[in-house]
Amino acid sequence: MASRSALAPPWWVALRVYTRKPVLVITLLGFSAGLPFLLVFSTLTAWLRDEGVARTAIGFFAWVGLTYSLKILWAPVVDRLRLPLLTPSLGQRRSWILLGQLGIAVGLATMSQLDPAASLTPIAAAAVLVAFSSSTQDVALDAFRIESAPDEEQGALSAGYIFGYRVALLVAGAGALYIADASGWSVAYLSMAALVAVGVAATLWGDEPPHRGAAEQRRMDAAMVDQVMGRPMHLERRAFWQRQLLGAVICPFLEFLQRYGRFAVVVLIFVAVFRLSDIAMGVMANPFYLDLGYSKSEIASIAKLFGFFMTIAGSALCGLLVLRFGILKPLLLGAVLVAATNLLFSLLALEGGTAPPPIVWLALVISADNLSGGIAATAFVAYLSSLTHRSYTATQYALFSSLMTLPGKFISGFSGWLVDVGGYPWFFVVAAALGIPAITLVLVLMAREHRTVTAAAREPVP
Template structure:
């Protein structure tokens, strides 16, 4: 063993033992496996699906419209309260969270199997409907999984839970990105999607192994929400006397929104606008990434090696680097850095497109642009997730986080539906310049948030302490 050949200081050994004790705990291992289950369907209805459609000769304009399937992820907030409160009759023995997660996993597997038996040339509608089923089921799984992750561990363990989830999710993206492209090259797309459907067994076994977390009692929840509503309205509302459906609507839908606006005041609208615009640039360009690589003349194994495998490690590096930057400089400077890097990276894609007009660029050129893209994506996404997590109130984490994550992707998913049309009309270079311009509002809003945060800190420091 390496430990016999290299000297390891006692402090490092103690840290490694503590890390081992944390990450070998059952809840952490379960979340890592469920993170794989959550990440598996994403690319299969997004960039990997666009590669399949382009490989089959489907027009780019049609491919662009498939981005709207991903809008399902962005509107999950509308049924998140149902997932949070409604008990499934047949699966209720598993518990509130586990039953909804298992139902979502079954829907994902069924949708992927339907996609595997369809052919884009004569069953494009079936593929679209099956992809919609996959996306809806995956979004449902995400709502329940976020709640399970937060409720399954104490606050001091949430860092380990998040790290395990991100690792499983990124590993799934590698499998459904590079793995799917390699498998499609040496077999075909139908076998590829069938294999991906079978991999959902990993998540199903994990949720059967998992323990249902404890929940707040209905009486305790109602008591806290009555205090919130009475405080906002300035008088007792006597909600116990109202019909049951009104109490449910208040508890599941209205209170999470009221609490957010009460805490942030009028500045809440600016925060929500920032959430909607921050990832607009990279989501818009993402739908055309694989068709762009293929149209430049790169083979699927080359794309898998550079864009997926190589990019995977750079994304992880960007995430780790961002974590250090957040600890050292706070959340807003990394947010600004990520926003600027994403916009600049799109300009690099535009340059690559102009070089591609003269012939297939050398592979190192693709590797350089992919490196910048994944590094900037790792920094931007990690900083943004940290920011969203800081916004959510722990009493309403599932619903509020669903609201934030839905708003985060909805504008980008909608606009990206026109990406294929823009490429067909104007070209790839012009499309990437436009995508870079879409990142400018996010940069401006980060600066506004930094200024507001600094003012709040100054105001809090100027308040004299009580004697």
């Protein structure tokens, strides 16, 4: 049997994947997804502090971000509910994406007309509307991306999405600050609301992926429930709310467990631990640079310039690697590189003394970190996409995306304590060690895939 790399297209042919319409649409929608994120977090807190809002009140605005972690609660609604007027003309996914974009635009435009010093509660309500609409858009967009291309092209779609998302972060971060400095915060937020039109145009330009019909979906839900329960449950005879609860909420989880069996536990653990290393490290990155003695302008220039382009380079490279070698090999490469670059930070910490290390060293370490992060993030998004079933895409992906950050966020809360106790060199060694479970589990996944392929090759051809 020929290897996957031997059957893969040449590099110059593989590059054409980035010119395909689905990739271009997802790139623009990635911009739409990234635009509101900072506008309800760091950019918003800068505005509030600039207007003299108390730090305690500013801290409460962090709770706005809970909507991104809780989107699994309404993902089943996005997966199944047909929107009047919009769904018949746009389809299930694009109708919900457009609704989310309209909510973002309304929320940002409303914020632009308010004075935080006099209208803090309305500002908070508008920010919640933006965050809720953004997370709703994310649920539908993730499903749209997964359903728009086969697994081997998910790396390219992930790379395009990350590129658009990163550009949006620059626009909503540095761009909004520049506009606010020149023309005021009202103009800045109104400009960001106008940029939602980029995502709206992409939504209208895109093609709705095929879906199961309602009758076919009900039959599949009934068969799934019957198979798991081991006896006919007569789902079609149950009350409407029972059919919806079982079909939209319970069946996505049953399908995943039925497909992977006991190995589902391994998969979920892997999803939970893959980002432990980079999330734990990321919290202390800026304090580390400052403690080494670098200036804020040096940190901003190196992190923004080298960080942005190296992340994009890593994402683009990983998209090609997934197309040529499948998902698991680039996933292993990303896991190893993310852990290894933490050791580079440890070496940089050892070099720090009375004067900061040469700025070129910081540039090299940040470049390596962002290149590896781009590879790992793109491969991981492609892997999570491959885990979903096309009948339950939105709900299953919302589950995985929520699970992938929770352990890392919890552990990162101890990062400052670990630095105080052991210093930066040991902190980064520990952060690198947190990548070992992910590397080990990727090898487990690769071994399972090898066994599956080998067993399929041994089966007689009918």
